[in-house]
Amino acid sequence: MDEGSESLGQGDRDASRHERAFAGGELDIDRGDQVGTGIVGPRVPRWLDARVETLDLHVGAHVARPYPRRVRPLRHSRGVNAEHRERLTAPLPWWLVAVGAGAFTGWLVRVATTFEIGLVVAVVTAAAAVTVVAAYGAATVQASDEGLRAGRAWLDRAHLGTVEPLDAEGWSRAFGEDGDLRAFTFTRPYIRTGVRVTLEDPADPTPFWLVSTRFPASVARALGHGD
Structure with a gap:
């Protein structure tokens, strides 16, 4: 409220103007400090966990559940659904x-x-x-009856809800009118299709994942949600 340069004797009231509003919103810099003049050095928010790929921002202010990461490749599917593996190579x-x-x-x-x-x-x-x-473009997307892997992010089958393949129009809506800032995104700008995967985990406020893929129907089938 009061600056150090203000003169004494104001009592309980401060006739001067307050400082600027606190930095807030989804990309919070520091809830304990006001943002004044000058250049503020942003720091990495705590909610950007290990699931976020380089050059991909998980734009959400919640604390997502730290699902375990798979460091080994997915095994070949033991069920009727074929495994999907795709490298998101740049065009x-x-x-x-x-x-x-x-x-x-x-x-x-x-x-x-x-x-x-x-x-x-x-x-x-x-x-x-x-x-x-x-x-x-070296990032990969893998899907099988074990779950979904997008880059280094892993979603186990136990927490997997519905899988919706999205064409170019649906993919555009997913980031517009149907978007949600709490969603986890693993995207490449040169891929215009993808899948929306909802989560069934009360411990994670993330509503769904948006994952780029050139073959959304194949990903859905590998996860047991295709035709």
């Missing part, structure tokens, strides 16, 4: 952009220096960009 335009970024950076350096230096910068930049694209 060709992403690779071309990565190579083009290296070439363009090398050309800029070559204009200011020499051809040899520009060539080295182009190769190094392109290699770094390609590595980022490859790592981003």
Whole structure:
């Protein structure tokens, strides 16, 4: 309420204006501090647990249940449902952009220096960009009668509710009118389809998972919810 620079003798009232509102909402910085002028250094919220992949934010302010992670591959299905395994590889335009970024950076350096230096910068930049694209597209989605694995996140069959395959239109609605900030998302922007998997676990306030996949019907069948 009161700043240290205020003069004494105000008594119980403060005629000056209050500080700005507390930082709140879904992405809370620190509930104990006010946000004033200057640059605030954000820290990682406690609700971003190990289930969140790099470059993927679980945008929710709840404390999700820490389900165990599977470090081994899923076993082949023992039931009638075939196992689904998919790598979310980036499409060709992403690779071309990565190579083009290296070439363009090398050309800029070559204009200011020499051809040899520009060539080295182009190769190094392109290699770094390609590595980022490859790592981003290396994430996998696996589904079987044991449960669902999205990247490093694992949902056991015991906590799995309904599985709804979503086409491009349904996928768009899932992040719009049908969206929920408490949902866990594992997505890639170049994949326009996916599945919505509800949770049956009173201990976890997460309503559902949204997982990108190019073959939503296959994921649903592997989890026992297909035709």
